[in-house]
Amino acid sequence: MGNYRININAIMSKQIKNILLVFLLFIGVSETFAQNGVDSQGKKHGPWKVTIQGVKAFEGNFNHGLKEGSFKTYYPGSGKLQNSNNFKSDKMNGIQKAFAENGNLLWESTYANGVKIGKEIKYHINGKKKAELNYNNSGELIGNAVVYDEQGNKLDQQITVGSSNKTISKK
Secondary structure (H helix, E strand, O other), X not given: OOOOOOOHHHHHHHHHHHHHHHHHHHHHHHHHHHHOEEOOOOOEEXXXXXXXXXXXXXXXXXXXXXXXXXXXXXXXXXOOEEEEEEEEOOEEOEEEEEEOOOOOEEEEEEEEOOEEEEEEEEEOOOOOEEEEEEEOOOOOXXXXXXXXXXOOOEEEEEEEEHHHOEEEEEO
16 A cells, blocks of 8 residues: 555645635625515615626615615726715605716705705816806706806806796806
């Protein structure tokens, strides 16, 4: 009979690695199902996170198929925050924000029950203010709209009266 050397440490190490790999795979799959759940009718329900090619695409909560609470979308490829929205029964509600891929805020507005209300501020990609707009509780553009150039200098002021879309420009 020949002499055979058996390295018990190498065998045990390989078995432990395999067990650990199976365990981690099981935890990862369980977490995905726990996050991206559906109700008995097959509608999205609970927290959802979606990644595409390992990059976060969106995350948010659903209540029986309807968006509920915080919802964020991310730029493809970089995974940087693109939009931060709030929903109540699938309608935008509260402060909504959009960001450039460089991280600068592009706009910020407020919604109530899916209708844009109050002041909306838009920004140039360089972060300087671009425009200030005002909306009434019906979502109609009203009052003064102030516009700025890319350096933040005030350019024009417009007065828009309700839904008549009557605009008067002043310099």
